[in-house]
Amino acid sequence: MQINENRIFPAELPIVVQEEFLYPFMITPLFFGAGDEDNIKAVELAKNTNNMILVVPSKSSDIRGIEDIYDAGVICTILRLQQLSEGRVKVLVQGYEKGRIIGAISPNPPVALVDRIRVIRPNEVQTEASLAVLRDNVRALASISHYFTPDLLKTIEESSEATRVCDIISSALRLKKSLAYELFIEPELEVRLEMLIEHIAEEIETNKLQKEIKNKTHSKIDKINKEYFLKEQLKQIQQELGTDTSRDEELQEYRDKLEAKKKFMPDDAYKEIKKQIEKLSRMHPDSADANTIQSYLDWVVEVPFEKLAKKKTSMAEVAKQLNEDHYSLAKPKERIEEYFALRELLALRGVSEKVNGGAILCFAGPPGVGKTSLANSIAKALKRELVRIALGGLEDVNELRGHRRTYIGAMPGRIVQGIIEAGQMNPVVVLDEIDKVGRSYRGDPTAVLLEILDPEQNNKFRDYYLNFNIDLSKIIFIATANDVGAIPAPLRDRMEFIHLSSYTPQEKFEIAKKYLIPQELKKHGLKPNDVSFDKAALNLLISDYTRESGVRNLRRRIADVLRKVAKSLLLDPDAPKAKITSKNLKDYLEKKVYEIEPADKKDRIGEVNGLAWTSVGGDVLRIEAVRIEGKGAMQITGQLGDVMKESASIAFSVIKVLIDRGELKIPAKIIPARPDDKRPLTPSDVYRRYDLHLHVPEGATPKDGPSAGITMATAIASILSDIKVRHDVAMTGELTLSGRVLPIGGLKEKLIAAFKAGIKTALIPRKNYDRDLADIPDEVKNSLQIIPVDKIEDVLELALKA
Known part of the structure; x- marks a missing residue:
């Protein structure tokens, strides 16, 4: 069936329902899913009859009957029907005329009587005038909105058919369905033009108002940002x-x-x-x-600007707390008391602490001797929080200074974090292991520490993360270090060092008895009547099961014993009190660890006891020498540093001089004779005809330092003169090329090591004897014969067995 002006209606057409209005002359694809059974049946019916359908819009999404659809739509011809997957159908249709339903015929599929909506046209002049106004309004709306594309505007301008122009404009505007329906069914063209002109005028005003509001809003956005709007x-x-x-x-x-x-x-x-x-x-x-x-x-907002520890500095309370928490350490305690006495006096007289330069204390000494626990006691006495900042291996300067906030994961520096954690602006801050601060491409943390510890600068310390100054001058800084020499000189200049030396066995015994055992009993849930240590067991524990200058490993070994006691008590609650003795100690601990090998019982040629300082205390360093027929060369082994190698060369030269002078007697029998000798042998031939091999045992352990000169010289003298060295003598001291004995460091640790090894006599430089002997514990001085020496001749006279 063909639709044209001469066609007689009503016609019977299948009804297809869509969401939106279609308009004549539009070629449109329609898609139907498996649920659109009525639409699919209507299309199939049209294909089998006249190939025409009426496409009408729905009033809502819920369609139950013909009353839920509009009674007007577009009469379309089906151009193509295509079956898709999953039961879906695609139909390509072309609209020809507007039609109106005038009566229903069949509900399934829906078929209705359709009549064409005829257009009533006014005279051409009136139509052209209205069309011109409509086009002007469309151009005005297009300039302030996005309803019309350039191609669409061109079509509207060039089309001479007023009805088609109305249809194009109606389809472009996003009209409500009720208004779209009124425009769609309006038969009088002039009325339809006026309705469109009126609606577009309203749209123009609405868009102008929206644009004005947006402009006002954008002016505010320009001042602040888009997020504000x-x-x-x-x-x-x-x-x-x-x-x-x-x-x-x-x-x-x-x-x-x-x-x-x-x-x-x-x-x-x-x-x-x-x-x-x-x-x-x-x-x-x-x-x-x-x-x-x-x-x-x-x-x-958590920085505690308003919180300060109110307790006044009291030297007496600090002294009391130190004595309660620590045994021995007389000199360190005395220096700490002086430090706080000065602060207390300055506070009483209203004088700033900066007058005294605001000295920073640094506790220096081997591990486990009580450096951090002294700081704990100070914080406890002052009723201040303790903040511990571990500096070991720190390389990134921003860890102290704070990160810039632009970086991902930025945080304040450790100092500021410590203050926030402590909840007060004047805690006690322990800068632990300040000698182990590193340096890398991230900067030099010691440069920041200079500012942190300088009382002239730290009242306005600037953390990069906070981006404002913070006052660190009220903080009590205490540093700890194992090796003072490893601290950079400028930083070392800011601090005052309090040296903590190794404990003697007797001091360790008292510490274990008064502090370690009671503390560990409490930690392990034991009572004093559950276990006891006798004196011999404690002494054996100290001498044979620990290897340290402090008492940290001693605490661990006591804990090892108590764990086994706790286990046995749990298995047998009625077990008798555990008594730890020297005989059954091996049942509680796995193996012995000898800290210092006891001195030999025999005098030997070429073997000398030297005294050495290490980061964990003193040690007895045995030096051995042998002679081999050769040409006077000397070989040195034992992983020695450059300083010790130079000391060996100096010692060899000094002994050669003594031999040449006749001050060191060389038995003629030990000088090897050769067949080509044409002159009598002299004592000097002993170092020309022997090669020497000087060795320091434990070759895998690096060794260096300026205190082995007289020990090496004694070993060389002994092997060349064939005279035994006294086994109960140990020595320390550097040697000059002229034979003078120079002072050394670490005397206390070295003499304690000699005492532990059972040495009877210790040879030390005279300057150390005059200057440092007062620092040596009485227990050591009473057990050792300490003899000062000035030159190598004094050493050889005392060490070589006549």
């Missing part, structure tokens, strides 16, 4: 809905905390924090910058 809109929506107010509560909490601290903090800190709070309030909560600023505020 979104936030304002979101805030209004939230107020209307009465929903999420947690963000405002967080911001108010930041403001309240800031105002509470305002009078205690510097102005630059208050301004910076306030600026960041206001900046956060203008940001979208999900932006990356907002998260960064919120993390910053979480840190800075």
